[in-house]
Amino acid sequence: MLPTPHTHTRPNLPAPNPRRAAAWRGRGIVLVLLLALAGPAVAQASLPQPVDPLKRPGHTPGRLTLNLSLGYAPTGGLVLDYDADGNPYSDTYAVHAFTPNLALSYALTDRLTLGAGFSLPYRIEQTLRRYSASDVRYLEWGALAVLPRASLAYRLSPESPYDPSLSFTLYKPWAAGASLSASLLRDPVVLSSSLSFSHSFMPPYTSSLALAFGSGFVANDRVSFSLNASLNQPLVFASAPSLSLDFSSSYGLDPEGRSQLRLGLNASVSGGAVAYGVRLGYGLRELDSRPWIDAALGR
Numbered sequence: 001m002l003p004t005p006h007t008h009t010r011p012n013l014p015a016p017n018p019r020r021a022a023a024w025r026g027r028g029i030v031l032v033l034l035l036a037l038a039g040p041a042v043a044q045a046s047l048p049q050p051v052d053p054l055k056r057p058g059h060t061p062g063r064l065t066l067n068l069s070l071g072y073a074p075t076g077g078l079v080l081d082y083d084a085d086g087n088p089y090s091d092t093y094a095v096h097a098f099t100p101n102l103a104l105s106y107a108l109t110d111r112l113t114l115g116a117g118f119s120l121p122y123r124i125e126q127t128l129r130r131y132s133a134s135d136v137r138y139l140e141w142g143a144l145a146v147l148p149r150a151s152l153a154y155r156l157s158p159e160s161p162y163d164p165s166l167s168f169t170l171y172k173p174w175a176a177g178a179s180l181s182a183s184l185l186r187d188p189v190v191l192s193s194s195l196s197f198s199h200s201f202m203p204p205y206t207s208s209l210a211l212a213f214g215s216g217f218v219a220n221d222r223v224s225f226s227l228n229a230s231l232n233q234p235l236v237f238a239s240a241p242s243l244s245l246d247f248s249s250s251y252g253l254d255p256e257g258r259s260q261l262r263l264g265l266n267a268s269v270s271g272g273a274v275a276y277g278v279r280l281g282y283g284l285r286e287l288d289s290r291p292w293i294d295a296a297l298g299r
Helices: 021-038 290-296
Strands: 063-082 088-107 112-119 122-132 135-144 147-155 165-171 175-186 189-200 207-218 223-234 242-252 259-270 273-288
Touching: none
Parallel strands: none
Antiparallel strands: 063 088, 063 273, 088 112, 088 122, 112 147, 122 135, 147 165, 165 175, 175 189, 189 207, 207 223, 223 242, 242 259, 259 273
16 A cells, blocks of 8 residues: 555545326326436336325334445546645546445334444545656555444424434544434325534534435335435534435335335535435345344343
């Protein structure tokens, strides 16, 4: 591994069936928009009949939820700078960021949920440095991080149509966050929003506020789509906000929707730089943990 060269300012890196006209006019418009984002392959797929009625996922005490994902985000650019001796050079660089992620949540009660997980971001940077036409150097290095986290979420009013919840998260590199979220079901659309605050306990001890809005469309008992937008504002003087957009599609592997495959596309704008990425995930919910607990206790 070559030593790290002079530090530069670069982007931070850390998815025709006919319908009854009277009943499906509004749903058809939303579906057409989402299919346009998803691509021609989805638009040409033959979909089963829609699921009805739309219900929230259960919060059964003693049940586990598992989520696995792998994200990939490439970026690159050109930087002009001077080395330690004052010699000018240009860097053409490419960065490949891979982020495996594991998340587990356990329902302690129908209101209280305990969560834990970690991510393993791995970053590879390749740089072509030119001092002159005859002096070109190739640099490459990588970095792996382990970022664990733990969370506690409480449903404030499960009977409310908005199902508000309050959550607290502690994560590395040693920061804490609090979030208030709510959602609304209007079959076949799910609307969600959240307001979050986070604070870092490591230098430079920054804080930030984030506001997020999302919408999901349940096409049938197996296929669903979602579009989410978030705005993050660092609470630091003269800091510009960052904006991110995320579109994902899910396919249920069983009629109950307990296991799903997900494909997501995301884009973010921060400090005038644009980054994009793709994510493949798998989710499994409502796992009964009692047999495992009984086996561990020798029952």
